[in-house]
Amino acid sequence: MxxxxxxxxxxxxxxxxxxxxxxxGRDGSMASVxxxxxxxxxxxxxxxxxxxxxxxxxxxxxxxxxxxxxxxxxxxxxxxxxxxxxxxxxxxxxxxxxxxxxxxxxxxxxxxxxxxxxxxxxxxxxxxxxxxxxxxxxxxxxxxxxxxxxxxxxxxxxxxxxxxxxxxxxxxxxxxxxxxxxxxxxxRAPVRTLVAGMGDALSTFWEADTCARSGRTNPLTGSQAPLRTALALARLCYDTLLEYGVQAKRAAETGGVTPALDAIVEANTLLSGLGFESGGLAGAHAIHNGLTRLPACHDRLHGEKVAFGTLVQLVMEGRPDAQVREVLGFCRSVGLPVCLADLGLARASRADIRAVAEAATAPGESIHAAWFTVTPERVEAAVWAADALARGTA
CATH class of the missing domain: 3.40.50.1970 (Rossmann fold)
Incomplete structure (x- = not known):
């Protein structure tokens, strides 16, 4: 070691x-952190x-x-x-x-x-x-x-x-x-990095919401239920992305600091950081970890893979169509990946996606924070379904 x-x-x-x-506590529950x-x-x-x-x-x-x-x-x-x-x-x-x-x-x-x-x-x-x-x-x-x-x-x-x-x-x-x-x-940094940060921050609310629904222990805090503060920060993070994401990208393209860029930097860094750690991780980051098994997408940034992982999580969880399409629309508006081809995986095989699904569902992975049993088969099906949804609505 x-x-x-x-x-x-x-x-x-x-x-x-x-x-x-x-x-x-005396009733066997864990304090929130x-x-x-x-x-x-x-x-x-x-x-x-x-x-x-x-x-x-x-x-x-x-x-x-x-x-x-x-x-x-x-x-x-x-x-x-x-x-x-x-x-x-x-x-x-x-x-x-x-x-x-x-x-x-x-x-x-x-x-x-x-x-x-x-x-x-x-x-x-x-x-x-x-x-x-x-x-x-x-x-x-x-x-x-x-x-x-x-x-x-x-x-x-x-x-x-x-x-x-x-x-x-x-x-x-x-x-x-x-x-x-x-x-x-x-x-003044590459615009792509700011957009990737939005992709990472995009998962914060949805993963925290999954953890709150399931009531399973957050390994980062030892808590079974996120504080209302953590959930509020996660929601504010998501709302900030929807409100200011496009404006912030435009500001970054000129290298200028605007209120919109300032808000997105705070969302990407502080709100998402506090929200994910105290709210919990779930499917999106596990999908990211699975995607690292495929060399073809190693040149994609962390947040780019997490953004696609968020779409897969929402599809896997059976979220309402309006929610899935809202996330899909946001990703498109700022230029985040929404399908396998966007990640350099247009030629991904069934075996490739199966490997992603197996890695994402390894024992101890965050995807098991869901309120239902997650299997490699369920993840694999969600990856293909999310990919088809994005391609079908292009």
Whole structure:
């Protein structure tokens, strides 16, 4: 076992650790839990304030980021930290959140005697940073330079094999100490990443609603029932996407920060992050994990696969036609995938989709949060049905 791993590692079901699992009440029920970062900062130019927030946490920072992320924020981070007397070592992320990379970066942190981790970039580098902070028992500041996933605010680390296939979930003991989102940086990032973030956020309400209906334990909190606050945040996330998604995409195409873009960044990052973690995951993310088994869609972003997974979940659950078509229409309006061809899987075989379904229904997968028994056959049928629905309404 890798030295960095938290004992909560494994399938989603195994994430309940003694650290965040509540004791049953007198009637045997579990208390409800809301998880959130200690500090959330969002605004145009916010990265220039990072020194003020980081100084509360440490003096020797290890900054981890990919090439584009460092180009977008390294100078501002270095200047802001230097202004308050913090030292900085910068290490480039190799590209995959896998055991080898986590252990390499943790070794760098030890060598540099870092007492603070800063992770700048997208979901994979952020998750890697959370794992490195866990390995070194250090606080972490998360600086998303794209709004492509809801990873920044959560305790979840999604670990992949070096070839990009989903491996396991790991839950770190607490949410990030600070999440700092510069909307100006986000606005200048590739538009596709913002849209992918909407795809990830799209699943939040529907997965939380499934968990609330089933009453099954949320492995991330140990709760059987989400708080009304978590469900309200998930619903606000969905409503924000419908209201501002198209406007935000247009703003991002010009590189400008507008109220619509600001609202979508908040939805993709904060509302979705709090909503999924405290509301629960269900079918959409399990379908995503299954899709990683097919090399043909490895170039698709996380949120793009989750968006299609949301459609599959709704079809599998037998949701009303109006709800399915509302989600389908939203995906089309912002350019999210709605069928297998959109994911590069136009030639997917029955065996391919069967492999996706079997991976999505592995023991401990989030798809089993449903209020009914989920089988590979049921998932396989839903994938083909969702694909046919999208193609038939093009």
């Amino acid at each position: 890798s030295q960095w791993r938290w004992s909560g590692g494994g399938t989603l079901a195994s994430l309940c650790s003694t650290l965040n699992q509540d004791q049953p 809301l998880l959130a970062p200690r500090r959330y900062v969002q605004g145009d130019g916010a990265v220039h304030q990072i020194g003020t927030h980081a100084a509360r946490l440490g003096r020797r920072a290890l900054l981890i980021g990919g090439g584009r992320a460092l180009a977008a924020c390294e100078t501002a981070v270095a200047d802001s930290l230097g202004a308050v007397g913090l030292s900085l070592h910068v290490e480039r992320f190799a590209g995959e959140c896998c055991d080898r990379e986590i252990e390499r970066l943790a070794a760098v942190g030890r060598q540099e005697q870092a007492d603070l981790v800063i992770a700048a970039g997208g979901g994979k580098v952020i998750d890697t940073g959370k794992a490195v902070a866990l390995a070194l028992a250090l606080p972490i500041v998360v600086v998303p330079t794209i709004a492509a996933t809801d990873a920044p605010c959560s305790t979840v680390v999604v670990v992949y094999a070096e070839n990009g296939i989903f491996d396991r979930y790991v839950q770190v003991p607490h949410n990030p100490d600070c999440v700092l989102v510069d909307t100006g940086v986000i606005a």
